[in-house]
Each structure stands twice: as C-alpha cells, then as structure tokens.
Amino acid sequence: xxxxxxxxxxxxxxxxxxxxxxxxxxxxxxxxxxxxxxxxxxxxxxxxxxxxxxxxxxxxxxxxxxxxxxxxxxxxxxxxxxxxxxxxxxxxxxxxxxxxxxxxxxxxxxxxxxxxxxxxxxxxxxxxxxxxxxxxxxxxxxxxxxxxxxxxxxxxxxxxxxxxxxxxxxxxxxxxxxxxxxxxxxxxxxxxxxxxxxxxxxxxxxxxxxxxxxxxxxxxxxxxxxxxxxxxxxxxxxxxxxxxxxxxxxxxxxxxxxxxxxxxxxxxxxxxxxxxxxxxxxxxxxxxxxxxxxxxxxxxxxxxxxxxxxxxxxxxxxxxxxxxxxxx
Numbered sequence: 001x002x003x004x005x006x007x008x009x010x011x012x013x014x015x016x017x018x019x020x021x022x023x024x025x026x027x028x029x030x031x032x033x034x035x036x037x038x039x040x041x042x043x044x045x046x047x048x049x050x051x052x053x054x055x056x057x058x059x060x061x062x063x064x065x066x067x068x069x070x071x072x073x074x075x076x077x078x079x080x081x082x083x084x085x086x087x088x089x090x091x092x093x094x095x096x097x098x099x100x101x102x103x104x105x106x107x108x109x110x111x112x113x114x115x116x117x118x119x120x121x122x123x124x125x126x127x128x129x130x131x132x133x134x135x136x137x138x139x140x141x142x143x144x145x146x147x148x149x150x151x152x153x154x155x156x157x158x159x160x161x162x163x164x165x166x167x168x169x170x171x172x173x174x175x176x177x178x179x180x181x182x183x184x185x186x187x188x189x190x191x192x193x194x195x196x197x198x199x200x201x202x203x204x205x206x207x208x209x210x211x212x213x214x215x216x217x218x219x220x221x222x223x224x225x226x227x228x229x230x231x232x233x234x235x236x237x238x239x240x241x242x243x244x245x246x247x248x249x250x251x252x253x254x255x256x257x258x259x260x261x262x263x264x265x266x267x268x269x270x271x272x273x274x275x276x277x278x279x280x281x282x283x284x285x286x287x288x289x290x291x292x293x294x295x296x297x298x299x300x301x302x303x304x305x306x307x308x309x310x311x312x313x314x315x316x317x318x319x320x321x322x323x324x325x326x327x328x
Contacts, residue, residue, distance in 0.1 A: 068132050070152050077151035080144045080159055082109040082240040082271030084130070089139035091125055099125050100294045102139070105287070107271050109240070112284065114276035116315055117291030123275050125294075127243045130273065131160045143241070161239035163266070167230040169218030174203055175210040177218075177229060181237035189236060196265050197232035198258040199225070224259060231262045242272040279319055290315065 084107040091100040100122045107113045115123040128134055129141060132148055141148050148156055161181070169177050178193065179185045185193075190210070194200040202225055206212040218226045234242065244263070260280070267274075276282045283302045290298040290305065290312045298309035305312035 068135055068153070071149060074150060074152045077143070077146055077155040077159065080240050083107065083142075083144050084113075084241065084271060084273075085142045086126070087140050087142070089129065089136045089141060091129060091134065091136050091138075093134075098137075098294055100129075100136075103294075103296055104139075105289055105296065105299065107273070107287065109271055110269055111286040112267060112272045112274060112281075114274050114282050114285035114288045115291060116276050116282060116288055116312070117297075118315075120293075121291035122294040123291055126291075127162075127273055127275065130241070130243060131157050131162070158237075159239050160241045160243060161234035161237050161266075161270075163227075163230045163234050163242070163244040163263075165227070165245045167218065167226040169214050169221070169226060169229065171213065171216045173208075173211050173213050174206070174229070177214060178210075178233050178236060181233055185236055190232075193232040193236040196235050197228045197262040199228040199232050199262075202228075224256075227259055228262055231259070231266050235266055240270060242267060242270045244272065245275040245277065277319075279316070282316065282319075288312070 086103050086105050089100060089103045090098055092098045099120075103122070103126065105113070115126060117123055125134075129136055130148070132153060135149065143156075170180070175190060178190050182189075191200065194203060194210075203210055203212075212220075214220050218229070221229070234244075244266075274281055274285070276285070276288070282288055285302065287299060288302060288305055289296050290309060292311060297311050298305055300308065302316075306316070
C-alpha cells in the first residue's frame with residue numbers, strides 16, 4: 001500500500017515537473033532500505049520477548065533451593081563398611097499418593113540386593129532415597145548405623161557409586177569423563193579402572209585415545225561403550241556401596257559379555273543394590289526383594305522364592321521367556 005501511494009504521489013510530481021523520474025526511483029529505493037530493518041526488528045522482538053521469558057524460567061530453576069540439604073549439625077560420614085538398613089520407609093512424591101509404603105530390609109557389607117518388580121513398583125524410588133536425592137516421608141535409612149539425614153550430602157555421596165543404563169557423559173574427553181568422580185586420579189589409576197571395565201581396548205582404538213572428545217552426552221560412543229565408561233568411572237571412585245541397573249543397551253553378544261565381566265568386577269566386595277533385569281543377577285543375589293505397588297511382597301534368595309512366592313515365580317518365568325526370545 002505504501003509503495004502504491006509513493007508511485008501515485010511521486011508520479012503526479014514528475015508529471016508536473018516538480019520531481020525527476022530518477023529522483024522518484026531513488027527515493028523509493030531508499031525508503032525500501034529503511035523499511036526492511038524496521039520489518040526485521042518487528043520479527044525479532046517477539047523472539048527476544050520469548051527468550052527473556054524462557055531465561056527467567058531457567059534462572060528460577062537454577063535459583064531454586066533443594067528440599068534436600070545438610071542438617072545444621074550434620075557430621076561427615078566416616079569410611080563405611082556398607083551396612084544398609086531401611087526401617088519402615090515410606091515415600092510420596094510432592095505429597096501425592098505413596099509410591100513406597102513401610103519398606104524394611106537390611107543389607108550386610110558386600111551383599112548383593114536385587115530389586116525385582118513391575119514398572120512403578122518402587123524400585124527406582126528405593127535407589128533414589130539411598131544417596132538422598134529425596135528424603136523419606138516416614139521411616140529412616142541408616143548406613144553403618146548412621147542416619148543418612150545426620151551426615152553431610154558430600155560425605156554420603158562420595159561413598160556411593162551409581163551406574164545406570166542411561167549414562168551421563170559430558171562434552172569433554174574420555175579421561176576427564178572417567179575422572180569425574182575422582183578429579184585427582186592418576187593416569188595409572190585411570191588406566192587400571194578402564195582395563196577392569198573392559199574399556200581400555202576400545203579407548204585405544206579411538207582417534208586420540210584417552211584424549212578423544214566424546215561430544216555432548218557421549219554422542220560419538222555406542223551404548224555399550226558408554227556403559228563401560230560408566231563402570232570404569234565407578235571403579236575409579238571405589239565406593240563401598242553401589243547402585244546399578246543391570247539392563248544392557250542394545251549391544252551385540254561380545255559386548256554384552258564384556259559388560260557382564262565388568263559388572264561382576266565392579267560388584268565384587270561391595271554392597272550392591274541392583275535393579276535386576278537379568279536372570280543371572282537374580283540367581284546370584286544374596287537377597288531378592290520382590291516389589292509390588294510400593295511394598296515388599298516377598299523377599300529371600302532365588303531358591304527360597306521359587307518355593308514360596310507365586311509372584312516371584314511369575315516374574316522369573318516371564319523374564320526367562322524374554323531372555324530366550326532375545327537369544328532367538
């Protein structure tokens with residue numbers, strides 16, 4: 001519309017000799033150059049407003065205070081043996097319905113505790129409570145007799161290793177990712193941990209070995225390689241308590257065998273809470289906890305539960321069929 005008005009009015013001026021044709025064309029071109037930045041600014045402003053709103057939400061999250069914090073008189077947890085006790089522990093997320101109800105069990109130093117149950121039965125909640133990612137709404141958790149609410153978060157988490165299926169790697173090199181839990185680790189310690197985790201050989205095959213950058217979230221590595229990096233990281237930290245998910249990413253048979261060897265090495269001599277997805281873990285566990293709707297429906301060794309628990313037998317048979325299907 002603006003261009004039409006300029007041509008109409010400018011044309012009239014040219015006809016009456018008050019403006020040359022060249023001047024009118026030049027004015028129209030200059031006006032177009034002036035209008036384009038104004039139009040772009042109109043397009044940019046909504047994006048700027050949206051970015052400001054998003055930034056405010058991000059900073060709200062960053063500034064939010066964690067509900068879990070050190071008690072005023074918290075003490076440093078001394079080196080532990082790894083005895084764990086859950087005493088009538090209940091938990092509800094944000095005051096909603098309970099996801100754990102009166103859960104009690106005991107793990108002696110060096111024992112493997114397998115957590116078994118359907119999705120939503122409370123397995124993940126149990127492993128999130130031990131390092132105090134959340135606090136129980138009722139009951140208490142002790143390690144070597146110390147209530148975990150009475151010790152500092154750092155001293156507690158420094159003695160717990162976590163290896164889950166979804167491994168978090170940073171956009172750094174292999175060495176720095178391995179040493180994340182122990183920044184002062186020597187090259188010899190890192191090498192020994194990588195070898196024990198069956199990771200050393202594939203690391204050496206990378207373009208720059210331990211100096212190879214892995215990209216955001218380890219995008220340049222396969223699922224099996226990332227799991228072995230996570231196991232090596234836990235070995236380097238040398239925790240007395242271990243939390244892990246023994247599910248394997250989609251890997252070939254050889255890689256699966258290497259990961260199994262690494263997990264066995266990692267669990268040796270450590271108190272381990274395992275979200276059990278594999279029958280070999282369940283059969284080897286010192287204690288199996290069968291969870292159903294936030295409660296312990298049955299507990300005991302593999303052999304004991306096969307005799308006494310119909311629920312355990314059902315879950316076990318289902319996993320057996322799934323593993324046989326995977327093997328073809």
